[in-house]
Amino acid sequence: MIKTFNRGGVHPPENKISRNAALEQLVPEGIIRIFISQHIGAPAECIVAKGDKVKTGQLIAKANGFVSANVHSSVSGTVLGIENIADYQGIKKPAVCIQVEGDEWEESIDRSAEINRDLSKTSEEILAKITEAGLVGLGGATFPTHVKLAVPKGKTAKAIIINGAECEPYLTSDHRVMLERGEELLIGVQLLKKAVNVDKAYIGIETNKQDAIDSLKKTAVNYSGIEIVSLEPKYPQGGEKQLIKSITGIEVPDRALPIETGCIVSNICTTLAVYEAVQKNKPLFENSITVTGKNLKIQKNFIVRVGTPLSQLIKAIGGIPENTGKIISGGPMMGRAVSNLEAPTMKGSGAVLFITDDEAKRGTKSNCIRCSKCVAACPMRLQPFLLYKLAERNMLEELKEISVHACIECGCCLYTCPANLPLVDYIRLGKTRAMKLIVKPK
Amino acid sequence: MNKLIISPSPHVHGEFSTKRLMRDVVIALLPALLVSFYFFGFGAVKVVGLSVISCVVFEFLIQKFLLKTAPSINDLSAVVTGLILSLNLPSNLPWWIVIIGSLIAIGVGKMVFGGLGNNPFNPALVGRVFLLIARPVEMTTWPLPLTAVTPDATTGATPLAIIKEGLKNGLTIDQIKESSDYTFSYLDTLFGQIGGSLGEVSAVALLLGFAYLLVRKVITWHIPVSIFAAVIVFSGILHFANPDRFIDPLFHLLTGGMILGAVYMATDYVTSPMTLKGMMVYGTGIGLLTILIRTFGSYPEGISFAILFMNAIVPLINKYMKPKLFGEVK
Amino acid sequence: MDSTILTTVIMLGVLAAMLAAVLYIVAQKFKVVEDERIDGTESMLPGANCGGCGYTGCRSFAEALVKTDDISVMFCPVGGNAAMTKIAEYLGKKVEAKDSEIAVVRCAGSCANRQRINEFDGAASCAVMAATYSGDTDCSYGCLGRGDCVSVCNFGAIYINGETMLPEIDEDKCTACGNCVKACPKLIIELRKKGPKSRRIYVSCINKDKGAVARKACTVACIGCAACRKACTFESIVIENFLAYIDPNKCRLCRKCVEVCPTESIIELNFPPRKPKMEIQEQKTDGAGSETAAS
Structure with missing residues (x-):
């Protein structure tokens, strides 16, 4: 049976044009810049200094507190210093700059291609390895994985849900991982199950990746308690709350964490990283990045070291095509436009997307015709048109009253709006203001 | 390469636009229009044409000279108003009544509230009801279909x-x-x-x-x-x-x-x-x-x-x- | 016929009398007893409801003034000292005279001075733009030019200059209510002492990058070279994070710093022309100053 969530959502054209490009390692060169804060939570504490020699996989910044994550060097070479580096959006953050010299890995990392099927580690051991490896959610939010796996007192986990929906158009890196690293992925799932002591796991995959569904189903017969669930392609199916609803039929209560339903959701790439961290001792220092766009001659799914400058990825696909209007880090629905092409990649970077100039600009804004398409499209069942008007007028109390906190910023409202109103722009702003999340520069 | 464009997400847009929606309404009304042309002949053509044209013209004039905003007749909403108004009228209605109806529909029904999206009442119906009350005889003298x-x-x-x-x-x-x-x-x-x-x-x-x-x-x-x-x-x-x-x-x-x-x-x-x-x-x-x-x-x-x-x-x-x-x- | 009219008149008269009675009773029963001084105080306030005092409107400020014993820290920037003295007299409380202030825009990164390197296509709001990325120039501190300050100003005292794409203050209209200061996501606008004869000097830049980086992004950026600090005889200039700041309380308006600034990022307003020997300097500073000077 093909499942999905019941209300809201949109069907943007899939455009998965890079689906057949096999994962490919991008060799790091030049200077690599690794942000010491690549996750939600406290920034890590830097433990290297200028002039230090580091190896690939060596710890360079230590987690600072529980909600934080270790950061490891993604290359071997000499530390040039800790500088403020502009990220994709031009916002400066401290980063460790390393001059690449060869590629010498830490001895503890198992670099063999052999699959390690040993599942004898205890829950504590697995969690310790995950914490050690600095794992964060690779779906985009970069929430530290060990925090997510720590079930709060009084709550019990019942199932692990693996998010293979990849509902964003264009993106294919999860798809490639499922196809090429299927068995390792399933071992990762088993490890996650063991870490939180549950015996049921679901992998939700949209039916536009039928080959991945088939191959994983074939492999999954060797692993107990893993169910592959076919999902109807619909955005934002990969949203945590939508995915739980699609697979289990339970809605995460308003203002509650997903654990309330007994489900813990993990991303495909994160799960693979769990396998690598636990079975291969490999910290998180590289991730898969889709480089795609309608105007690119070659589509790629790269495995990229964290901290590689974006310009190097662009060089690898032969430069920016002349008719590029916009470059996006992430998918077209929730990714962020890039203004700084020298910025280094981060743990959470999942894609680099080129949009042609005729598609890059939004349409002209006109009057709201109250067509209610935004209300129908909102997967959280909010009233975007109303939130928009209130947010534009900065009426924060009223915004709170109509549950602005529930907005997941998926962008369905703006996607569907016939009047091209910047709905989610203002709702996002109103949400941060109403919930006092905005941080003013000092 | 030109300057990169930066905007918040989402970066793609769906197929809907105000113009497309209005155009679809016009297309959906075509069968009814053709049937009315067939049954009521030239009278129907005249009423429809007059109503649509005067609605568009009134919208344009009001936006240009009264509201002093950029005319938005391109979105076809005035065409839809005109069509729906005309479908509410008898085919033998004198031309000047049709024009008055259009003026009321666009002017009073829509523009006084600030144009498309702000009107509390359906503009075409405002025009129709105004005519029904103001000219009840003309508005309720229904010609029979040509075939009858x-x-x-x-x-x-x-x-x-x-x-x-x-x-x-x-x-x-x-x-x-x-x-x-x-x-x-x-x-x-x-x-x-x-x-x-x-x-x-x-x-x-x-x-x-x-x-x-x-x-x-x-x-x-x-x-x-x-x-x-x-x-x-x-x-x-x-x-x-x-x-x-x-x-x-x-x-x-x-x-x-x-x-x-x-x-x-x-x-x-x-x-x-x-x-x-x-x-x-x-x-x-x-x-x-x-x-x-x-x-x-x-x-x-x-x-x-x-x-x-x-x-x-x-x-x-x-x-x-x-x-x-x-x-x-x- | 007559009787019809008579009955109607009587009926309506009785009805009116009854309703009037009901209204009177209701008004009496639900009467809110309020300190009448609140009304009196409110009438002395400007009635702009701008929120510059920190309260939601003139009424709630008047209430606060009546209820608070020590009102010396409370101030209505629109009514100014005149209104506050009058109110204090009326309420029998004490106020201290404050220097009148005015908003200044601390960015001179016009289109000519600061190259636009990308194009923003989101909602026309500085706050949305600031939440999206660092801005459409290399300077991540500078004005975004989307006019959030303009839309919050209740007095029409701020507007975007079409040529420079920077906000400008209309000195006659600005009441220093501070709404624009709160609205600016980049914290560019500052309330400064208006100064004698509206004369004032300030650094029109808040870029905290190293000098070379700042200079590359904008030709009129403060590069933190400290030439102004050396020139200042009153120790009114501090330099922090490669950025100079002139303390309005210490500045004696001698204009020496304006002359030495290599990037012309210090601006003087409403001064008389300099003596002839400074002719060359004068042209230069006027050129830079006119961008933010009130028209």
Whole structure:
């Protein structure tokens, strides 16, 4: 049976044009810049200094507190210093700059291609390895994985849900991982199950990746308690709350964490990283990045070291095509436009997307015709048109009253709006203001 | 390479635009227009053309010289208003009345509130009701379809008016159906062999347009279907209670612009509720009011008034009929 | 006929009398007893409801003034000292005279001075833009030019200059209510002492990058070279994070710093022309100053 969530959502054209490009390692060169804060939570504490020699996989910044994550060097070479580096959006953050010299890995990392099927580690051991490896959610939010796996007192986990929906158009890196690293992925799932002591796991995959569904189903017969669930392609199916609803039929209560339903959701790439961290001792220092766009001659799914400058990825696909209007880090629905092409990649970077100039600009804004398409499209069942008007007028109390906190910023409202109103722009702003999340520069 | 464009997400946009939605409404109205041209001939062409052109011109002039904003006639909303207004008029209406109706529809119905998106009432209906009250004789002299014209009868009453008149004269429904005025069958109302305004004559053509609107996702089924349901249930109860006094639901559905109103006028985006629940309440209200006005009021036809009345209640419906939040906890 | 009219008149008269009685009773029963001084105080306030005092409007400020014993820290920037003295007299409380202030825009990165390197296509709001990325120039501190300050100003005292794309203050209209200061996501606008004869000197830049980086992004950026600090004889200039700041309380308006600034990022307003020997300097500073000077 093909499942999905019941209300809201949109069907943007899939455009998965890079689906057949096999994962490919991008060799790091030049200077690599690794942000010491690549996750939600406290920034890590830097433990290297200028002039230090580091190896690939060596710890360079230590987690600072529980909600934080270790950061490891993604290359071997000499530390040039800790500088403020502009990220994709031009916002400066401290980063460790390393001059690449060869590629010498830490001895503890198992670099063999052999699959390690040993599942004898205890829950504590697995969690310790995950914490050690600095794992964060690779779906985009970069929430530290060990925090997510720590079930709060009084709550019990019942199932692990693996998010293979990849509902964003264009993106294919999860798809490639499922196809090429299927068995390792399933071992990762088993490890996650063991870490939180549950015996049921679901992998939700949209039916536009039928080959991945088939191959994983074939492999999954060797692993107990893993169910592959076919999902109807619909955005934002990969949203945590939508995915739980699609697979289990339970809605995460308003203002509650997903654990309330007994489900813990993990991303495909994160799960693979769990396998690598636990079975291969490999910290998180590289991730898969889709480089795609309608105007690119070659589509790629790269495995990229964290901290590689974006310009190097662009060089690898032969430069920016002349008719590029916009470059996006992430998918077209929730990714962020890039203004700084020298910025280094981060743990959470999942894609680099080129949009042609005729598609890059939004349409002209006109009057709201109250067509209610935004209300129908909102997967959280909010009233975007109303939130928009209130947010534009900065009426924060009223915004709170109509549950602005529930907005997941998926962008369905703006996607569907016939009047091209910047709905989610203002709702996002109103949400941060109403919930006092905005941080003013000092 | 040009300067990179930066914007917040999302970076792609769906297929909808105001213009496309309005164009789809125009396309959906084409079958009904063609049928009216066939039955009413050149008179119908004249009324439609005049109404559309004057609506567009008035919108343009008001935006340009009164509101001093950039004219937005490109979005085709004035064309839709003009078309729907004309479908509410008899084909022999003098030209100047059509123009006055357009002026009221665009000027009073829409522009005084700030243009598209801000008007509380359906502009075409404002124009229509204004004309109905201001020029009742011209507005209720319905020419018969060309195919039904006889040497001594070029105009006739609408089916609803015949029933109303008959009931007033103390006849029962069965007696009215046997009288000489009652010259049509249900099949005629389905295809348009009856007297009436341009758009209310052919149920089939209108339903064809309804199907198109549903396929193109311009509207959802909620408003029309809840109107039809309310009409069937309410008039059905009345009919079964007293078949001599109240005519059957099918008759109500097929006559008096019921389909035109339910599919094209009640579903007007601007003046209908924002949530599906609200749409059902709104549709049910329209259905009930229509039957109430038709059977107990002094006007034979009621859907225009019913829609306008429910338009006024829409803000209230929007306030109370909120969608249930994802994972809402009470 | 007569009787009809008579009955009507009597009926309506009785009805009116009854309703009037009801209204009177209701008004008496639900009467809110309020300190009448609140009304009196409110009438002395400007009635702009701008929120510059920190309260939601003039009424709530008047209430606060009446209820608070020590009102010396409360101030209505629109009414100014005149209104506050009058109110204090009326309420029998004490206020201290404050220097009148005015908003200044601390960015001179016009289109000519600061190259636009990308194009923003989101909602026309500085707050949305600031939440999206660092801005459409290399300077991540500078004005975004989307006019959030303009839309919050209740006095029409701020507007975007079409040529420079920077906000400008209309000195006659600005009441220093501070709404624009709160609205600016980049914290560019500052309330400064208006100064004698509206003369004032300030650094029109808030870029905290290293000098070379700042200079590359904008030709009139403060590069933190400290030439002004050396020139200042009153120790009114501090330099922090490669950025100079002139303390308005210490500055004696001698204009020495303006002359030495290599990037012309220090701006003087409403001064008389300099003596002839400074002619060359004068042209230069006027050129830079005119961008933010009130028209």
